[in-house]
Amino acid sequence: MKSAMTKIVAAISYIFLIFIPSVVLGDLRTDILRNAAKEFIYNTVPFETRTDVKKVKLGEKLFNDKNLSLNGDIACASCHIDKFGSADGLPNSIGVGGKGVGVERIKSGGVIVPRNSLPLWGRAEEDFKVFFWDGKVEKREDTLISQFGRQSPSTNPLIVAIHLPFVELREMIIDTDVVNTTLKSETVESASKIYYTLLERINNNQNYRSAFIDAYNIKPSELEFIHIADSNAQFIQDKFRIRASKFENFVTRKSNLSSSEIQGGLIFFGKGKCVSCHNGKHYSDFEFHAIPFPQIGFGKNGFGVDYGRFNVTHDPKDLYKFRTPPLTNVENTAPYGHSGSAQTLKEAIIYHIDPLRLLKTQQMSAIERNEYYRKLLASNNILLKTSFLDDNEIHQLVQFLKTLSFD
Amino acid sequence: MNIKLGSIFVIGLSATYILGMFSTNLKKEIVKTYYETEYSNYVFKCDQVMREHFVAKQMVATSPNDDNVSLLVQAEIGLIDCQDYDLLRKKLLSYGLEESDLSEMGLKAIELKAKDIRKVVEIHEIRYD
Numbered sequence: 392m393k394s395a396m397t398k399i400v401a402a403i404s405y406i407f408l409i410f411i412p413s414v415v416l417g418d419l420r421t422d423i424l425r426n427a428a429k430e431f432i433y434n435t436v437p438f439e440t441r442t443d444v445k446k447v448k449l450g451e452k453l454f455n456d457k458n459l460s461l462n463g464d465i466a467c468a469s470c471h472i473d474k475f476g477s478a479d480g481l482p483n484s485i486g487v488g489g490k491g492v493g494v495e496r497i498k499s500g501g502v503i504v505p506r507n508s509l510p511l512w513g514r515a516e517e518d519f520k521v522f523f524w525d526g527k528v529e530k531r532e533d534t535l536i537s538q539f540g541r542q543s544p545s546t547n548p549l550i551v552a553i554h555l556p557f558v559e560l561r562e563m564i565i566d567t568d569v570v571n572t573t574l575k576s577e578t579v580e581s582a583s584k585i586y587y588t589l590l591e592r593i594n595n596n597q598n599y600r601s602a603f604i605d606a607y608n609i610k611p612s613e614l615e616f617i618h619i620a621d622s623n624a625q626f627i628q629d630k631f632r633i634r635a636s637k638f639e640n641f642v643t644r645k646s647n648l649s650s651s652e653i654q655g656g657l658i659f660f661g662k663g664k665c666v667s668c669h670n671g672k673h674y675s676d677f678e679f680h681a682i683p684f685p686q687i688g689f690g691k692n693g694f695g696v697d698y699g700r701f702n703v704t705h706d707p708k709d710l711y712k713f714r715t716p717p718l719t720n721v722e723n724t725a726p727y728g729h730s731g732s733a734q735t736l737k738e739a740i741i742y743h744i745d746p747l748r749l750l751k752t753q754q755m756s757a758i759e760r761n762e763y764y765r766k767l768l769a770s771n772n773i774l775l776k777t778s779f780l781d782d783n784e785i786h787q788l789v790q791f792l793k794t795l796s797f798d
Numbered sequence: 799m800n801i802k803l804g805s806i807f808v809i810g811l812s813a814t815y816i817l818g819m820f821s822t823n824l825k826k827e828i829v830k831t832y833y834e835t836e837y838s839n840y841v842f843k844c845d846q847v848m849r850e851h852f853v854a855k856q857m858v859a860t861s862p863n864d865d866n867v868s869l870l871v872q873a874e875i876g877l878i879d880c881q882d883y884d885l886l887r888k889k890l891l892s893y894g895l896e897e898s899d900l901s902e903m904g905l906k907a908i909e910l911k912a913k914d915i916r917k918v919v920e921i922h923e924i925r926y927d
Contacts, residue, residue, distance in 0.1 A: 420878060427875055431868075662847055662876030667868060776869065778850060778876070 420653050427660035428642045431670045435518060442629045445606035449599075450626025453619060458592050460563040461570070461585055462487055467556070467623070469496075470508045476723030477510040477631060482731025483688040484508040487565040502561045505691045507731040512719040513673050515549050515628030521677040522552035524713045524729045525691075525703050529677075542579045544617055549627065553620040557589065558582040586616035593619060633672070633719055638794040648794060654784075655791025662778040663744075663788060674718035674795065681711040681769035683746040684728035684739075686762070696762060697729060711769040722793045736789045744777045746770075822894065829893045830903060833886065837900075838907030840883040847876040 453459055455468045465487050470479045472492055479485075480493050489501025506524050513519055522528040528537040530548045537543055537551050545551050560566045564585070593599045594614060603614050606622065638656070640646040648656070659665045668676050679700040690697040700709035713729045721727075726734050733739035741749055746767070752760060767774075780788065854873035857866040887900055 419881070423875060423878060427871075430871070657875060657878055660875050661872055661878065662850065664869065664872050666872060667865070779846065 420657060424648075424653055424656045424660065425642050425644075427656075427666070428638070431660060431666045432672060432674070433639070433642060435672055442625050443606065445602070446622045446625040447629045448626075449602050449606050450622035450624070451630070452599075452602075453623055454626055458596075459589055459619070460487070460557065461588065462565045462567075464488065464565075465563050471511055475725075476720045477512060478724045479508040480725070482507060482726050484562070486559075486562040502565065503688060504559075504562050505689050505697065505730065507726065507729055509716070510720065510724045511627050511631040513633040513717065514552075514631060515624060516633065516672075518671070519673060519677075519717075520548055521714050522548055523555075524716075525700050526677075526679060526714045527703050528552040528555065539579055539582075544620070547624065549624045550617070550620045553623050553627075554582075554586070554616075558585050590614070590616045590619065634797040636719070636795050636797045638791075641794070649790070651787050651790045652794050653791075655787035655789065656794075658780065658784055658788050659791050663780060663784075664776045664778065665743075665788070667776060668715045668773075669718055674721075675715040677714060679709060679712035679714055680773055681766065682713070682728070682743055682773055683763070683766045683770045684730065684742050685732045685750065686759075687730040687732045690730070695759060699729065711766045718792065718795050720796045722796050736792055737785055740780070740785050740788055743773065744780055746774075825893075826895055826899060829890065829895060830899060833890060834903060834906070837886055837890070837903050840879070840886055841904050841907040844880040844883040847873070847879045851877055 453467075454471075455466050457463055457466045457469075459466060469489065470484050470486075471477050472479055474480070474492065479496070481497060483506065484504040485496045485499070485501035486504040487502050488499070489496045490499035509524065514522070520530040528535075528548050528551050530536075530546075535543050535546055535548060535551060537548075538555070539551065543551055544554055556563050558564065558581075560570070564570060593603065594611075600611065600614070603609070603618055603622075604611060607614075607618050609618070635643075635645075637646065637648070641648045659669075668678065668680055670676055681699070686695045686697055689695065691702060692698050698710050700712040700714075701707065703709075716727075722736065725736070726732070727736070727739040728742065733742055738749060750763070755763070851870075851873040854866070854870040858870050890900060891897075
């Protein structure tokens with residue numbers, strides 16, 4: 392009898408020894424992940440969305456209206472498409488002359504814009520202060536820095552950012568001879584001429600005109616381009632507001648994650664060091680870092696070169712640096728990197744930790760390799776921080792990144 | 799008759815002991831073989847995160863700033879990999895392996911990389927005499 396009891400106790404102890412630690416460990420991992428999320432991500436007060444329905448509707452119309460480009464053949468919605476998570480699904484955007492979406496757009500013979508189209512999630516939130524890959528519009532404390540200098544049309548960085556594509560050659564303006572001789576001067580004055588032309592189109596459209604007067608409660612003579620930009624901002628604020636992701640629901644204990652997603656999360660916040668730069672509610676520190684993504688396309692500086700942030704600051708320390716991209720809905724916004732050279736999230740991760748693995752150096756020209764060495768050198772700070780991850784861990788990290796999406 | 803019976807008993811007992819020993823060792827070998835790759839993987843991962851944790855601590859000690867403190871917190875989270883290693887160790891002990899068996903498996907894992915050197919020496923027929 393005593394022997395039987397001993398055996399039962401031994402059997403129970405055995406079961407505890409084998410199974411209980413995995414249960415306890417599961418809880419431990421969950422707790423660590425939730426605490427890390429609270430420390431690194433959800434450490435700010437949620438932003439309240441306040442939009443005006445009339446302005447939002449007006450902004451939506453304008454967002455889709457090609458008449459708001461000087462040549463009348465491209466709208467904001469041409470490169471910010473729902474299907475691609477509000478980006479365009481292409482490595483480099485296709486600006487004026489492009490037709491259709493996705494691959495069709497490349498084949499249509501439109502003009503290439505040498506950067507990857509950015510999604511619009513959370514752009515209207517107060518803590519979103521740095522816009523575009525090279526941060527050419529940014530708000531640091533109370534100072535707004537942009538190409539407009541002291542003649543900034545607004546203190547709201549989103550509204551200033553909205554002003555830029557309309558006057559960006561290739562993006563929304565085709566560089567005809569007339570444009571080259573009359574408007575290509577890189578001055579606020581020539582930009583103002585374009586805004587005035589677009590404003591006139593709105594003024595000449597009775598429906599738009601009435602809608603603006605009604606929505607903004609202004610006299611007809613008071614209608615300005617800033618109202619157009621503001622209504623666009625209202626639409627972006629409403630449509631692309633950040634909602635609770637699967638991960639946020641996990642953090643607030645409304646749902647669970649799979650063990651693979653939890654493991655990926657622990658890598659994100661732990662040895663992957665991803666959260667060093669991808670932190671805060673937008674998963675971006677809004678700082679500039681060099682990641683050795685290869686260059687696809689002509690590049691902002693030509694001949695397959697894109698100096699990134701350097702183009703804004705002219706500080707050699709900023710060579711090859713780009714703003715940390717936010718990760719909201721990241722699974723839907725492929726391809727990745729400033730020139731879209733990573734087709735998948737897995738590739739994007741590998742370029743952060745083991746870039747040579749994907750690089751076909753034998754197929755690169757000597758100049759391409761030389762350029763890549765410089766990029767690698769500029770990336771040393773990131774490459775020294777990140778850890779080795781095996782393929783299973785990379786897969787888990789991808790699984791985690793997919794939890795940053797919402798419906 | 800009694801001597802014969804006694805001999806049979808002693809031989810039987812010895813055979814049982816030997817078989818018992820053999821089956822215990824066989825079980826150990828099966829467990830070791832089955833878990834060798836997983837164990838070596840955990841040995842590497844735990845070693846990696848411990849090294850990085852040490853470096854992160856030194857970075858805070860030498861340059862105490864927010865970035866380095868943040869990296870240390872991340873390195874601490876990374877130490878969760880050592881929990882996997884500890885858990886597998888406990889599991890293997892419960893399966894009948896002993897500390898010496900685990901040490902042997904650990905050494906094998908560490909020496910995996912050393913095979914590279916042997917291979918290079920063999921390929922290039924480097925001689926030291």
